[in-house]
Amino acid sequence: MSLYIRDRTVDELATRLQKATGARTKTEVVRRALEQELERVESARSLRERIAPSLALADAMGQGRSDFDVKAFLDEMWGDV
Known part of the structure; x- marks a missing residue:
């Protein structure tokens, strides 16, 4: 393209x-x-404006499970059970 x-x-x-x-x-x-x-223009935007898409995505994902055991999940994933 010229x-x-x-x-x-x-x-x-x-x-x-x-x-x-x-x-x-x-x-x-x-x-x-x-x-x-x-x-330059993007760096002049406030932090709130820059992270708004990430916050919207996190809100759309919801709260998640509070009883999720990360250690047990990782141990199982790595075969350390």
């Missing part, structure tokens, strides 16, 4: 960044820039 930059200013910026970083192509420059921006 990358077409029609805006002259954006093209010049991409060329400058390509030269400054030593990237092989403008596509590589754009990919790196997008990855860095996504990382």
Whole structure:
């Protein structure tokens, strides 16, 4: 898939960044820039926002069994009965 930059200013910026970083192509420059921006935006989100999907999954799974004996389960699994 090709990358077409029609805006002259954006093209010049991409060329400058390509030269400054030593990237092989403008596509590589754009990919790196997008990855860095996504990382910046995602790291700016609060902890609550970042863990919300995990909390929703845990809620969907439910409480679980309180009488589950993990040691007995592991012993049986490893044949240490």
